[in-house]
Amino acid sequence: MLYYSTNRNSQPASFCEAVKSGVAGDGGLFLPTDIPLVPAAVFRNMPEMSLSDIAYVVLNTLIGEDVDSATIKSINASAFNFDIPVVALKDSKLFSCELFHGPTGSVKDLGARYLARLCGTIFSGESDANHPVTVLATVSSDNGLAIADAFHDVYPCDVFVVFAKGRISPATRDRIIEIGANIHPVEVRGSNNDCLAMIRTALFDAGLKGHIALTSANSINIARLLPTTIQYFHSWACAVAAGADSDNIVISVPCANLSNLSAALIAVRMGLPVKRLIAATNSNDAFVEYLQTGVFHSKPAVETVTPAMDITQPMNLPRIKELMSGISVPVEGVAMSDNKIIATADELKDKYDYIANLHSCVSAGALIRNIKADEYGIFLSTVAPVPDSCPAASRHRIDSISPTYHALKRIINPTSTF
Numbered sequence: 001m002l003y004y005s006t007n008r009n010s011q012p013a014s015f016c017e018a019v020k021s022g023v024a025g026d027g028g029l030f031l032p033t034d035i036p037l038v039p040a041a042v043f044r045n046m047p048e049m050s051l052s053d054i055a056y057v058v059l060n061t062l063i064g065e066d067v068d069s070a071t072i073k074s075i076n077a078s079a080f081n082f083d084i085p086v087v088a089l090k091d092s093k094l095f096s097c098e099l100f101h102g103p104t105g106s107v108k109d110l111g112a113r114y115l116a117r118l119c120g121t122i123f124s125g126e127s128d129a130n131h132p133v134t135v136l137a138t139v140s141s142d143n144g145l146a147i148a149d150a151f152h153d154v155y156p157c158d159v160f161v162v163f164a165k166g167r168i169s170p171a172t173r174d175r176i177i178e179i180g181a182n183i184h185p186v187e188v189r190g191s192n193n194d195c196l197a198m199i200r201t202a203l204f205d206a207g208l209k210g211h212i213a214l215t216s217a218n219s220i221n222i223a224r225l226l227p228t229t230i231q232y233f234h235s236w237a238c239a240v241a242a243g244a245d246s247d248n249i250v251i252s253v254p255c256a257n258l259s260n261l262s263a264a265l266i267a268v269r270m271g272l273p274v275k276r277l278i279a280a281t282n283s284n285d286a287f288v289e290y291l292q293t294g295v296f297h298s299k300p301a302v303e304t305v306t307p308a309m310d311i312t313q314p315m316n317l318p319r320i321k322e323l324m325s326g327i328s329v330p331v332e333g334v335a336m337s338d339n340k341i342i343a344t345a346d347e348l349k350d351k352y353d354y355i356a357n358l359h360s361c362v363s364a365g366a367l368i369r370n371i372k373a374d375e376y377g378i379f380l381s382t383v384a385p386v387p388d389s390c391p392a393a394s395r396h397r398i399d400s401i402s403p404t405y406h407a408l409k410r411i412i413n414p415t416s417t418f
């Protein structure tokens, strides 16, 4: 299958070319020219299918023309070596799709591990230790650790992890520096947007690209995006298996750089029968305004209780514009203030006996506030809950649940006061 540029000013590329160059030569982002449908019969069987079977069907549908099925199977097995539990909340029609059970406890593990393993496979024939593939990634929050972890020891990739001084926690910084081997940390005196600008400059430097193989590990790379479509098929199937009405399911998606929403729209275009999508932001709500007005006005960043989502220039906006055209499923924007996010954490605990990280409360709160009585709702949970992210009353319960929360707390958000 061919991949076109959202700027429509360069030649369509094959899947492997799109992965290798990260972005199109004209500054656009790659999207499939044709999004194939999953057959209706597969949806009927999906509630009985395992996560790995769903992952295979979805990825084979998307990239099966370009990557042989044995390779897809082996990448799936090593990339998705963790579960994605879909937890039914007590006495409700709500489900939490827990995307934080990967090795770094972040939603980014899924896409980053897939991309890394795919790069390891498709680059292996062409490069060697003397001619590595240079992979650039900006890391704007502690969850960026997922990228460094996913590419560790994946050769022939030489990975430069670029982050702004002071924008990630000292513990995550230490972790990224400690990894070593093919992971090269680059600390920048500047902002997250400065880091992004540096990477964009490099990726669009034709002279540089003529000399070295250069790509991106951010979600602008199509191979980080496509595997995350799995989470929507899987969570829909789990909800139906648990008794949800298959035609009446709403999915709430957290929105920062809009990679999860891009993947949700691709899943819908592949035939996923969701009734509507909720696009949830924190107070950095320019995208919610975009959904209402059709015009995107970037606003200055405000710091919120969900720092991983404090994004003002969403990288995947050009994809959203393309993917939304002609789609019949409504996409409703909901902005969640800090107060609402914190109130959601309390409500989840008190009413549903469920403990969530504040980041997960953005999509959860947007769903709870907008779901109708006859609907079933799924929200994406993006970060493992840690003691400090919970209402005081529930902290000790978490402590007793699992000692790994202590480790995760140090890794993910050691400075959080929530």
Ligand SMILES: *Cc1c(COP(=O)(O)O)cnc(C)c1O
Residues within 6 Å of the ligand: 106, 107, 108, 141, 143, 219, 254, 255, 256, 257, 258, 259, 260, 261, 308, 309, 359, 382, 383
């Ligand atoms: C990276 C990240 C996101 C991703 O946002 P997208 O809009 O899907 O690009 C959301 N939440 C958390 C906690 C993250 O780390």
